[in-house]
Amino acid sequence: MFRKLHDPGPATVTVHIDGRPVRAEAGESVAAVLLRQPEGWNRTTPVSESRRAPYCMMGVCFECLVEVDGQGSVQSCLTPVRDGMSVTRQQGRRSLSA
Amino acid sequence: MSDHHTDLLIVGAGPAGMAAAVTARRHGLSVRVVDDQSAPGGQIWRAIETVAATPRLARLGEAYRAGVDRAAAFRACGALYEPQSQLWQIEPGFRAFLTRDGRARSVTAEAIILATGAQERPVPFPGWTLPGVLTVGAAQILLKTADSVPDKPVWIAGCGPLPLLYMTQLLAAGGRIAGFLDTTPRGRVGAALRHLPQGLGRFGDLVKGLSWSLALKRAGFPIIRHVAELRAEGDGRLESLHYRTQDGREGDVAAEVLLVHEGVVPNIHAPLALGCAVKWDAGQHCQVPALDRWGETSQANVFVAGDGAGIGGAEAAEPRGRLAALRVATKLGKLRDDAAEAAARPERATLSRALALRPFLDALYAPRPQVFAPADETLVCRCEEVTAGELRTRAAQGRPGPNQLKAFTRAGMGPCQGRQCGYTMAHIVAAVQNRPVEEVGFYRIRPPLKPVTLGELASLDEQEPAA
Numbered sequence: 204m205f206r207k208l209h210d211p212g213p214a215t216v217t218v219h220i221d222g223r224p225v226r227a228e229a230g231e232s233v234a235a236v237l238l239r240q241p242e243g244w245n246r247t248t249p250v251s252e253s254r255r256a257p258y259c260m261m262g263v264c265f266e267c268l269v270e271v272d273g274q275g276s277v278q279s280c281l282t283p284v285r286d287g288m289s290v291t292r293q294q295g296r297r298s299l300s301a
Numbered sequence: 302m303s304d305h306h307t308d309l310l311i312v313g314a315g316p317a318g319m320a321a322a323v324t325a326r327r328h329g330l331s332v333r334v335v336d337d338q339s340a341p342g343g344q345i346w347r348a349i350e351t352v353a354a355t356p357r358l359a360r361l362g363e364a365y366r367a368g369v370d371r372a373a374a375f376r377a378c379g380a381l382y383e384p385q386s387q388l389w390q391i392e393p394g395f396r397a398f399l400t401r402d403g404r405a406r407s408v409t410a411e412a413i414i415l416a417t418g419a420q421e422r423p424v425p426f427p428g429w430t431l432p433g434v435l436t437v438g439a440a441q442i443l444l445k446t447a448d449s450v451p452d453k454p455v456w457i458a459g460c461g462p463l464p465l466l467y468m469t470q471l472l473a474a475g476g477r478i479a480g481f482l483d484t485t486p487r488g489r490v491g492a493a494l495r496h497l498p499q500g501l502g503r504f505g506d507l508v509k510g511l512s513w514s515l516a517l518k519r520a521g522f523p524i525i526r527h528v529a530e531l532r533a534e535g536d537g538r539l540e541s542l543h544y545r546t547q548d549g550r551e552g553d554v555a556a557e558v559l560l561v562h563e564g565v566v567p568n569i570h571a572p573l574a575l576g577c578a579v580k581w582d583a584g585q586h587c588q589v590p591a592l593d594r595w596g597e598t599s600q601a602n603v604f605v606a607g608d609g610a611g612i613g614g615a616e617a618a619e620p621r622g623r624l625a626a627l628r629v630a631t632k633l634g635k636l637r638d639d640a641a642e643a644a645a646r647p648e649r650a651t652l653s654r655a656l657a658l659r660p661f662l663d664a665l666y667a668p669r670p671q672v673f674a675p676a677d678e679t680l681v682c683r684c685e686e687v688t689a690g691e692l693r694t695r696a697a698q699g700r701p702g703p704n705q706l707k708a709f710t711r712a713g714m715g716p717c718q719g720r721q722c723g724y725t726m727a728h729i730v731a732a733v734q735n736r737p738v739e740e741v742g743f744y745r746i747r748p749p750l751k752p753v754t755l756g757e758l759a760s761l762d763e764q765e766p767a768a
């Protein structure tokens with residue numbers, strides 16, 4: 204959906220999205236990385252299980268929820284990438300108090 | 302100043318929060334600034350410190366570049382700055398609860414300035430929940446923070462200064478635009494011009510606005526005027542886009558990304574949760590906190606500054622931040638009343654100059670009626686997937702208010718707490734029940750301001766003994 208305009212060079216880190224290693228730039232958000240992936244979505248909804256992707260990128264829509272390093276329902280637009288981070292797309296009802 | 306306590310807590314490190322912090326420090330207050338971003342700047346100057354070191358700075362324009370000095374002054378002012386910290390509750394007295402990196406803790410302060418800014422007005426239409434539909438602001442955040450642009454030529458729909466600014470920035474960065482669906486209704490310019498005399502002092506801004514349009518016209522992409530209705534379609538992602546103009550002209554285009562924008566509205570969840578009085582702003586079609594001339598809310602020692610106080614732009618946000626800080630300094634005994642009044646005078650003059658053009662912009666870019674009356678099949682509540690049709694049916698049965706409708710339908714009960722459906726719901730209720738929207742009001746907002754996990758609560762307990 205989106206593409207990055209520059210090569211991060213030495214600022215490159217690796218995150219794992221559903222187990223697949225993906226290059227990212229230190230400091231950018233997990234949501235920005237997800238929007239560059241061919242799948243183009245990050246969760247399915249609890250009600251109709253339809254696919255959703257980041258919508259606002261500023262913390263007010265909660266569409267960008269993913270699991271990060273085992274913790275569910277993390278707002279990926281507010282979460283900077285870290286080298287070695289594990290990101291999992293979130294399916295259906297994922298308890299918000301997990 | 303202990304680890305947990307400061308005189309003043311400022312929430313938000315945008316133009317308003319940074320200006321407030323610098324002023325409060327100058328008058329000897331201890332200040333903590335918390336912000337959910339990883340660096341200072343707020344929306345307008347997001348990622349300014351990182352970008353300033355790159356050639357990308359020039360592509361984002363002069364108004365963006367102005368943030369370099371502001372961030373530097375803020376860094377040097379001696380406020381305790383806590384990035385990546387999301388505020389989710391404030392108890393009277395005041396104790397504020399924050400989460401950083403999945404761990405929560407609480408801090409205390411004598412006074413609070415909420416400088417939490419604005420969010421984009423939600424733009425509901427059939428298919429707006431499909432992956433590939435984002436706000437213009439979201440795309441601009443991707444450009445500023447991740448140097449990312451839509452892969453293919455992008456469709457943009459909406460009105461207001463932000464789409465024009467983003468399109469200019471996108472072209473300068475080498476992005477491509479498939480077309481602009483301008484949703485400004487016919488006849489708006491004439492209506493807006495009536496508000497201009499007041500704004501003549503800001504003629505420079507107006508010319509700047511028009512020159513954006515020229516740059517965009519030169520780029521040669523199609524501009525379709527007076528678009529009234531939109532529909533996004535696709536199987537699990539956006540594939541095509543249907544539009545209809547006020548004159549009934551229709552079109553279907555293939556699209557991978559559609560960016561939408563219909564103005565911004567104040568972030569009022571924090572003041573609402575604190576029980577601060579709010580009122581309806583008919584010119585901006587949203588609720589704003591009721592404030593005195595320093596920005597103090599109906600709750601003593603709670604202030605709102607910046608676009609959270611009513612949309613005024615960054616140039617209004619800064620004087621508003623400084624006015625609030627001056628008043629806090631007076632209330633906490635660091636500044637005499639007459640000295641505060643004297644210092645406030647130039648700030649008020651700056652503020653009224655900055656606001657002079659607002660009535661014109663508000664009238665020109667008022668949201669088109671369809672934003673508040675989406676087609677029945679439209680999901681109004683994105684979180685709980687409640688349609689406009691369902692809300693209309695329920696709203697007709699026994700004249701329920703927003704909170705009853707929420708209980709009946711679950712609209713507004715999801716994690717976004719009505720940030721995406723609140724105004725649409727209010728307008729639907731108003732239309733069905735034939736009441737003015739200002740009388741319908743908003744959902745009752747209770748803390749926490751975001752869903753809090755058991756893990757966060759557990760980390761809070763670990764802190765308590767030391768508090």
Ligand SMILES: Cc1cc2nc3c(=O)[nH]c(=O)nc-3n(C[C@H](O)[C@@H](O)[C@H](O)COP(=O)(O)OP(=O)(O)OC[C@H]3O[C@@H](n4cnc5c(N)ncnc54)[C@H](O)[C@@H]3O)c2cc1C
Binds near residue numbers: 312344388417439609
């Ligand atoms: C997406 C978007 C993009 C915009 N882009 C521009 C632009 O390019 N140019 C322009 O002139 N105007 C822009 N604006 C308008 C904007 O409102 C500016 O006028 C200006 O940034 C307002 O300054 P402020 O200090 O009031 O708030 P902001 O700059 O919005 O700063 C508020 C800060 O508070 C933080 N915050 C909010 N809630 C919490 C919380 N609960 N916990 C912790 N931190 C929190 C936010 O992350 C933000 O950093 C934009 C608005 C939006 C919504």
Ligand code: FES
Binds near residue numbers: 257259267268280281
């Ligand atoms: S994209 Fe809206 S909250 Fe993250």
